[in-house]
Amino acid sequence: MSQQDDVPTAPWERPRRRQAPARIPLTRERIVEAAFVVLDRDGYDKLSMRQVAAELGVAVSALYVHVDDKDELLQLMYNRLFDDVQLPEPDPETWQEQIKDFARDGRQRLLRHRDMARISMQHVPFTAELLPHVERLFAILRAGGLPDRVTAIAGDLLSTYMEGFTLEESMWKERMKDSSWTVIGAQLENYFASLPPDRFPNLVALSDLMVGETNDYRFELGLDIIVRGLASYGPPSGYEDKAEDEAS
Amino acid sequence: MSQQDDVPTAPWERPRRRQAPARIPLTRERIVEAAFVVLDRDGYDKLSMRQVAAELGVAVSALYVHVDDKDELLQLMYNRLFDDVQLPEPDPETWQEQIKDFARDGRQRLLRHRDMARISMQHVPFTAELLPHVERLFAILRAGGLPDRVTAIAGDLLSTYMEGFTLEESMWKERMKDSSWTVIGAQLENYFASLPPDRFPNLVALSDLMVGETNDYRFELGLDIIVRGLASYGPPSGYEDKAEDEAS
DNA sequence: AGTAACTTGTGAACACTGTTCTCCCACGCA
DNA sequence: TGCGTGGGAGAACAGTGTTCACAAGTTACT
Structure with a gap:
């Protein structure tokens, strides 16, 4: 940005300010x-x-x-990680996929930097910089025909899942960072399968499914469960009418 | 709680030292x-x-x-908080309510001790002491007729929601611990409502719903969304597909 | 009996941490 | 020229987790 600093100053232009500070200013x-x-x-x-x-x-x-704080520094990091999020125009036809994309993108961003999920967890998501994203998310959910009270907590639900899943995911990697993921998975599956079957029949039976699948698959499935739950409050698929929710 | 000593040590648990003799005061x-x-x-x-x-x-x-560690101490605290959990006998009729009770109980336990949600977040839930609870949870889900691959991640999904929600909940309390919750809620609602309506129409419209409701209500609604999503993978309600045979 | 090994607990120390304090110096302005 | 201001330097404070050599007290064996 200041690549012309080495050009000598012309004698007729008196430097009003200090032209080139010896060091880049700290910002x-x-x-x-x-x-x-x-x-x-x-x-x-x-x-x-x-x-x-x-x-x-x-x-x-x-x-x-x-x-001001180390805490503020962490906040700034969190904000910068999400400040170029771009959510699409709300589309009532594909709102479910739009919501999923939001969560997928968030997970990818958290995975971009080591331990980032840990930072994200201890911080309040409603900073001024991130409000436009929440706004867009709400717009998408309402476009999907969800009742307002569901929309109001769906954002929390989604980001909690996204951050929680990613946190756990990266904690496993960190805790056994010596081994590759396939090795970790094999160890875990082995462990669950080796439990006494009389006392842990279900754990043994599900041992392969618990860790055998990739994280991508597990994240996707959890996402689908949540979106299905959300959709159950909306209009039946195919319609776009905003339907009142029926109790019980 | 010492009856599970025959459960093999998980690979991620560092081998702890010999247990101290019972007569030593410090344990x-x-x-x-x-x-x-x-x-x-x-x-x-x-x-x-x-x-x-x-x-x-x-x-x-x-x-x-x-x-061994401060980390191990935190893990012990986490374990003790949940070690007397008692999950009911799986009942295909009321599995949804059983699942909800599991999450409700977990939240109450976390709220019992200050900042406990923060501790719970950075720890692996699959310790030997807690395996029986996971086993029971799986039994309930399978009794509900959910496919195995859904059951396998439903535990993660539920505990992630429970812990994430409680973490956020207690962080608000901690951050503004001078004020009562009604004051906090009023402040937040005021803030959201005061945003420029042309740029944040949805945030303004939903401002009362986002924080106006009690935490209990919001937790309950999120729980219902998840359980609905889970149920969408199971047999249609009203029917009771014979689940995998349960040995009584 | 003596002696060795071991478990528990002590106090000091090491290498860090976040944060604040005083000081200094180069700058812009009068 | 003098002065004020504000960014940066360095030391210091009050902590932190963890480890070390060492002192008891108990047990176990020769």
Whole structure:
């Protein structure tokens, strides 16, 4: 952005401001960027203010000029991860698929950075930057004909599932990061299958299904369960009438 | 709870040390108990090994004789919170209500101790002590006539929802613990309603529903959405397809 | 009996953490 | 020229999880 700094200053233009500060000024953006570098390299447990400062070649206290808290820094990271989300125009025909895409995209974003799901969990999702996304999500759900009270909590339900699933998923990877996933899965399946069948008949019977499938498949199935539950409150498929919900 | 010692140790559980003789005053149980005292009094952020040791009037390093890690201590707390769960005999008629009761009970347990939801989120739910509960849950789901692949992830889905919902719920309380819930709700509702209606029509329209209802109601509705989604995979209601034979 | 091994618990120490304090220095402005 | 201001540096404070050498007390064996 400042690639013309090496051009010598013409004698007739008096530099009103200091033209080129010797160092790039420290900004929130640069701090967040460095924090992501540390996070991906060392993981959440090693993500400390000192490490971020070291990454920037800067004193720790310099960070606190731009950021109030470590908590605020984490918030900024979360916001930046989702700030370029683009939800589609609400379409009553395909609202179910639109909702699923929202969750799929969220999971992919969380998986982009190591331990990101852990950060996402301890933070309130209603920041000003993310409000447009919630707004769009609501628009899609209402376009699907869901009653308002269902719409009002569907956002919570979906993001809770998305974040919770991804958290568990990445925790397994982290906990046994020495092995590949196929090895992990085999170990787990083996464990469940080795339980005493008289006391754990169902666990034994389902051992292959619990971990044998890929995470993608399991995420997709859970998503489908939720969307089916949501759709059960809406108009029968095929219609687009906004139907009142029938009790019991 | 010591009758399950013959359950093989899961591969992700680090082998713990020999159990201390029963006559020694300091035991794992006492440490866990003290940890709960500290947690309820000072919250999760202040729950440190030093505080737990101080609560017992004991040196910090003494804890490490009985507990490998702080992580293990947290896991023990989680286990103890759920170790006396009692799930009912599977009943194909009322399996949906049985499932809901499972989640309701879990939420109540998490709410019993301050910040407990935060602890629950970062721990693996498949410890040996908790396996019987998963087994029972599976039995109920299968009795409801759900296909095995749905049953296999329904447990994850339910506990993720339960823990995620409770986490968010308790985070709000913690973050604004000065005010009562009605005040918090009013503030939030006010905030959403005050957004520019041209850019956030749906948020404004739903502002009262998002926070106006009680947490109990919102939890119940989310639970119903999930159970409906699950039921959509099962036999049509009214029928009772003979489930896999249950040995009584 | 003596002795060795072991379990428990102690106090100090190490290497960190988030945060704040004082200080310094380069800049913009008068 | 002087001055104020604000960003950054470095040290310091009060913590954190964990480990270390060491001291008791108990048990087990020669």
